[in-house]
Amino acid sequence: MKPQRPILDWSNLRNWTNPAHQSIMAERLIIIGGVAAGMSAAAKARRMNPALEIVVYEKSGHISYGACGFPYFIKGDVTRLEDLIARTPAQMAAQGVMAHVCHEVMAIDPAQRTVRVMDHENGRLFTDHWDKLIITTGASVNRPPIPGANLPGVFTLRTVEDALAIQRWLVEEKPKHGVIVGAGYIGLEMAEALQAHGLAVTLVEMADQVLPGLDADMAALVQVELQAHGVQICLQQPVKSFVGPTLVREVVREVAAMVQGDGGENGRLRIHEVLTPGSILAADMVVFGVGGRPNVTLAQAAGIHLGQTGAIAVDEYQRTNLPNVWAAGAAAESKHLILNKPIYWPLAAPANKQGRVAGTNAAGGQAKSGMVAGTAVVKVFDLAVAVTGLTEKQAQAAGLNAASVTIEASSRAHYMPGQSPIHLKLVYEQETERVLGAQMVGKDGIAKRIDIIAAALHANWTIHELAELDLSYAPPFAPVWDPILVAANVAKKS
């Protein structure tokens, strides 16, 4: 059966004048998923190949949004959610990319080179043909199967709709007690966001430290910062259940409103209870920040191979095992620079880069993805917390004979206003003395300083080579011996 072309609204294409586009012979690229990797792929493919037809199907109601900004929208640092949306479907159409929101791809047929698409707005199922296909289906956040996890007021945070729902709850329900489940990046950012709204925040974490991706000694510094800002921390506490008398809540609220003329503070106390082995926590709202999993069902059903991590296996060209099918972003694996093997690393910056590579290749160019060093940074109240490469724990788990030094040094010349301590842990391999990774915690000069060590990892340097770097110095910005050089020199002596 010859695949049927969808009915497209070409009226949006007035600004799109390339005649090749109207040719029936033009190749057609379909991109499944229109957020970081997907839109990066679309934009790059568009620039690479003006003749290519490019169609994006996005399941949610928005494309091209900056999900990492949601905590700052919820907190109030960013006032307009529109500011988090880099490009609308109309803007993409003006560039000749047809991006359809609320369009869910239900199946991929690699033999016929088609996708079955559900248009949720119009309740219409149709088939579309592709010559090239890029899968950027992203990840879903985990909502663990805990009793009560679907109660109103229990949130995850991934989509525009999630961010709006949390904001609406804050405005309408005026919660007083927030519980964050999971002390990873999103959890810590949401702790700060909820506290900015005046909530008493409790952080519940299964592991024995916050930021389980860090070594315990560095995580301890972050824990001090959280506690200094009044965040309660419950470690080694898996959540057993949420108890939410929502029906009771409605009744109580109405009664309270009648009596007090407002939402009724007394009546609203402990709308939820969060039960862990060690405690019963009052909560007017709960946010899960317990990670995610790649959206691979669609790909898997089409015969696309997954890797060991459970995400889509890709090579350095972002190719899947199927011809003319690429994958990128949080649905796919990344390759780790130090471990030299695939990992699952669903962060925005690598997703954008991988999308760009997939877009280049699908458009007929040739690009290769670099490996990820595992670089990340998160703001935790006044602290920045950054990591690159392997932690000492991770290095040891990988069978490397890792050593480390931890130093405390000034972020600027010690006599300058605004200087504050940087805690830097440098991890290196004992025999070869090559740098394996670093962690930094401090209030000043953290985020881009970790990138210097990320560069050292890309260059496969030893601590000796790291110590030779000619780094910038002026009293307002760094001490004359940059903390990185101090750490490298201390490691040399160890």
Add this chain to the structure above:
Amino acid sequence: MKPQRPILDWSNLRNWTNPAHQSIMAERLIIIGGVAAGMSAAAKARRMNPALEIVVYEKSGHISYGACGFPYFIKGDVTRLEDLIARTPAQMAAQGVMAHVCHEVMAIDPAQRTVRVMDHENGRLFTDHWDKLIITTGASVNRPPIPGANLPGVFTLRTVEDALAIQRWLVEEKPKHGVIVGAGYIGLEMAEALQAHGLAVTLVEMADQVLPGLDADMAALVQVELQAHGVQICLQQPVKSFVGPTLVREVVREVAAMVQGDGGENGRLRIHEVLTPGSILAADMVVFGVGGRPNVTLAQAAGIHLGQTGAIAVDEYQRTNLPNVWAAGAAAESKHLILNKPIYWPLAAPANKQGRVAGTNAAGGQAKSGMVAGTAVVKVFDLAVAVTGLTEKQAQAAGLNAASVTIEASSRAHYMPGQSPIHLKLVYEQETERVLGAQMVGKDGIAKRIDIIAAALHANWTIHELAELDLSYAPPFAPVWDPILVAANVAKKS
């Protein structure tokens, strides 16, 4: 003649208990100059070799001071000059390093392994013996031979004494008009410092741009910042003379004080005039910031070779041509990473590193100096201005077929408070596409971001390798495409 030992005050050595130190057989290291490179050498040699006798002779009245902090002391950001002094002679003595201030080495005798030392405090000339010698005589700042350049109120800035003299003039003379001669790093820092004291500041520069070490397009951004802060800029204006009726000034001031009961604003106007081809500038004080020259007379007289730059020639071990004689810091040459040849680069951070290498080697260890990438940063009011490697102009002057891209990008996610534009110029070689250098100007996230490109220079990367770096991202600290990656990607397309 057996060299005579100086009379040392061993009473300071109560905390110094290593018995080897008291042996007459212990080797003796003399370091000429006790600031950045010298004290770095002394401290490292001390740690390396507890048996070594270490003596430092410093001509000025202070050792181990952070000269780069002087503009911030004068401005008032640093209130105590003592905070700029890392270690006093007493502290060094407690570590077993005898540091003598106001002791000027007048001659080196390499055959006898002696130095002739003038103790300016006691008017005593004596001879001291060395087994190892490190020359860290630093640089002198230029005071061009212009008529009037030695008038009171005309300053240079290098030593503690200079910084105090400028501060005293500000307090006692309450100048209203300041002229800075030279728009390099010191000149711009001093413009900001004087303005903080309420002076109307004019910057006079011979070249046709501020910061002549930058490309003109980047320097233009700095000029806008200076002008926005009310600094007058006179370019292509070599100073012809200073006219200072100092005698008249005293008379006028006394008369004015009698009449007005104060220093007499009317009478004090134009105490100096600064004459350039284009203008007559009123000035109550002048600061020179026109660079410096290495202090090499002493070394040269001892038969130590200078390099092409006029500074002491050293190899990667900081060795001079004489056995057992090392040199480091602003008296010596550095080797440039890209040009792969000696340059004169008298900055504090390389001086400290080179001193450490010289100290290691003099103490019997073995260390090599890395090359300098030419990394530097300076604060100019609200801007940070950073450079690494070669500018486009420098690359072309070196015969390289240099190309460049200049981008403007956000320092953080575009929607985040505190984000501001980063102007980034990336210079690379046309054929090989290797990175040659970069310049960055902006208010946020500049100093340590330039270091990422410094690392790229050390790694000898192409723009393609630079574009693959896994850099940290979180909305409060960087955009998802870091400006460095944006520049590298734009360069790839050029």
